[in-house]
Amino acid sequence: MSQLVSAQPTVTAPATFARNEPGAFLAALRSPWYALIADLQDTVLTTTVAYAKSRGLKALYLPLTTRTITCPSGLGSDTSPVPVTVNGVDTYLPDSLQFLLEYGSQIATEGGYTIMPSFRNEIPDKTHLGQFTHSEAEFPGGLDDLIDYVEGYVKALAGAILDQHGGRLAGARGDISHLERMVTAGHFARLTFDEAARLLADEPGCVEDEGEGRSLTRKGEHQLMSRVGEFLWVTHFDHLTVPFYQAFGDSEGRTARNADLLFGMGEVVGSGERHTGGEEVRKALAMHNVPEHDYAWYVDMKEQMPLRTSGFGMGVERFLMWVLNHDDIRDIPLVSRVNEPGAWPDAVIRP
Numbered sequence: 001m002s003q004l005v006s007a008q009p010t011v012t013a014p015a016t017f018a019r020n021e022p023g024a025f026l027a028a029l030r031s032p033w034y035a036l037i038a039d040l041q042d043t044v045l046t047t048t049v050a051y052a053k054s055r056g057l058k059a060l061y062l063p064l065t066t067r068t069i070t071c072p073s074g075l076g077s078d079t080s081p082v083p084v085t086v087n088g089v090d091t092y093l094p095d096s097l098q099f100l101l102e103y104g105s106q107i108a109t110e111g112g113y114t115i116m117p118s119f120r121n122e123i124p125d126k127t128h129l130g131q132f133t134h135s136e137a138e139f140p141g142g143l144d145d146l147i148d149y150v151e152g153y154v155k156a157l158a159g160a161i162l163d164q165h166g167g168r169l170a171g172a173r174g175d176i177s178h179l180e181r182m183v184t185a186g187h188f189a190r191l192t193f194d195e196a197a198r199l200l201a202d203e204p205g206c207v208e209d210e211g212e213g214r215s216l217t218r219k220g221e222h223q224l225m226s227r228v229g230e231f232l233w234v235t236h237f238d239h240l241t242v243p244f245y246q247a248f249g250d251s252e253g254r255t256a257r258n259a260d261l262l263f264g265m266g267e268v269v270g271s272g273e274r275h276t277g278g279e280e281v282r283k284a285l286a287m288h289n290v291p292e293h294d295y296a297w298y299v300d301m302k303e304q305m306p307l308r309t310s311g312f313g314m315g316v317e318r319f320l321m322w323v324l325n326h327d328d329i330r331d332i333p334l335v336s337r338v339n340e341p342g343a344w345p346d347a348v349i350r351p
Contacts, residue, residue: 011036011172013331025335034334036172039165040320041133041334047160048115048135051153056110057139062100064116068295070096070243071120082119082130093119096313098245099298101138102274105309106301111139115316124338126328127218127265129317131337138311143257143273146310147233150261150269151188154319158182161323173325178264182231188261189229192236196224213238221266235259244284245298246272253287264322265329271312278303 014027028034049059069081069092082093094100095118104112118134139149158179161169170176191199197214200206206220216224216234225232236255239248249255258272275281278299285292285299292299317332330338 009173009325013326013328028334032172033331036165036168037320037324037332038334040161040323041316043160043164044135044157044316044319045115047157048113048153051156052113052137055139055149055152057113057137058104058108058110060101060104060108060112060114062094062097062104062114062116064094065091066094066097066100067091068099068298069094070098070245080121082121095120096134097136098138098311098313101136101311102298102307102309103301105138105140106305106307109140111137111309113137118313124330126330127318127321129315129329129333129338131333133316133333135314135316136311138274138309140308141310142308143235143259143310146271146273146312147190147259150271150312150314154261154269154314155183155185157319158323169323175325178230178325179323182263185231188231188233190233190235191224191228193234193238193255194236196220196234199227200224210241213241215241216260218266221262225262225266230263232262233259234262239284240287242272244288244290245274245281246284247275248280248284253283265318265327268318268322269312269314271310273308273310275302276308277306 011032013033014024014031052059065084065086071079071081079095081095084091084093094116097114097116097118101112101114113136115133115135117131119131122128122130124130137149139145162176162179162183166176166179193214193216196216197207200220200223203223206217206223208215208217215237224234235258236249237258239246239253239256242256242258246256246258249257256272258270260267261269261271275284281295281299281302282292285295317329320332321327321329326332330336
């Protein structure tokens, strides 16, 4: 039975905080909204550690700079990295730690995980942040093993939040039935991109075709959840619309062995199986117009130490948006980096 305490939320985000107005950080410090988020963040971290340990994965400490970005200039990339200079060396802040987690899986043979910031050079909006908290893991196995891990993971998070904060959330936000439905759900619904495109053919604006391949719009994601199920896997996207490192889903290389988990605002988890050997990586780099020399170490690792792994990344703020039944991701971080000084002219100084 769902706990429904009130129809209207009694704890809401301070309106000034998202707009970065002077003194907004003081409103945040006094707000029960951010006190609740701090407790939810702690539960996400401790549950992630316990769940990963139960599955044999090891925590890996990884650097906050990288020369190997997961959103290179080329086909399948929908964002760009954040360049920095450290000790005179031009490098990047990580947009994901996936490549280093693949590296770590050669050492931690049952796989590794981490929760760290990721950085992307894009303007924040209601569902995107330029700096966000990324829960990521990589481990030996294929796409089915990955889906099994992720389903168990998000159910473990929802269950822990219900156990530790259910009554408080019900009183603060009204309805927590979505958490209960996730915990009690069987296997989540699953369909391929081809199946999704056919299902959405009667609704304009759901699938975009940019010439090299098709992609789902946010409208398309919402339509699929409405028609198929509120927790939904979409797999096997057109390969040229996903990053090169996703394994081929067919002998021609038309599709990828990837999987997006949709719930709440849309895609919350992005995941996929990786190429096992160097030959497949080389083929994918060429297809995606990405220079091989930028990923020489990665190709060498795949050639010398071929290993079939799969991995995922979950935006923690997107997950907490869903938990809180909220509609603007910019209200989730405890310390906002939206409109920070130097980025936009109307920015104000923040902690």
